[in-house]
């Protein structure tokens with residue numbers, strides 16, 4: 001082979017192998033567990049009982065919903081650290097009456113699209129008021145003006161929706177900013193009408209793209225807001 005042909009063959013092999021990698025759904029989930037010790041399990045069970053009136057031996061969930069977030073923290077390590085410990089930073093059981101259970105999420109997607117699983121999928125996380133008992137959480141690293149969510153993250157989130165919809169009877173796919181639309185819905189169980197926080201993550205644009213790409217899965221539309 002002359003040199004030109006050799007280069008041509010090499011380039012083609014590279015293109016074909018890249019195509020194979022991107023098309024074959026080789027995406028995998030990397031387990032990187034946060035601390036889920038006895039204390040966290042107990043705080044999770046207490047949260048389930050106090051906020052939702054659900055008394056279960058284990059804080060097990062029945063996932064009917066996926067809730068998407070951004071961490072508003074620019075790095076994977078910083079984001080992971082926010083979820084790692086069992087209790088909220090600065091929580092003191094002697095002075096705080098609210099739950100000290102730290103926030104958590106089932107999945108954390110890095111800016112390069114790598115999907116990490118932080119905790120068992122069937123245990124309740126704390127990431128969305130009113131709906132944790134039925135919601136799988138997907139957090140995305142970034143969401144600040146310097147670190148907007150990336151195309152790789154969008155594609156990883158779409159892949160994850162398809163993957164989870166095969167495993168569970170998922171009815172709703174929502175952005176965190178939409179959670180209050182479920183007030184009054186049968187899935188909404190928060191007992192305190194004043195316990196709300198204002199959320200904008202992960203942005204309407206991101207959710208529109210996720211929904212457009214998963215239209216064939218026929219998820220239910222988000223209920224109209226009552227108030």
Ligand SMILES: [Zn+2]
Pocket residue numbers: 068069070127176199201
């Ligand atoms: Zn959020």
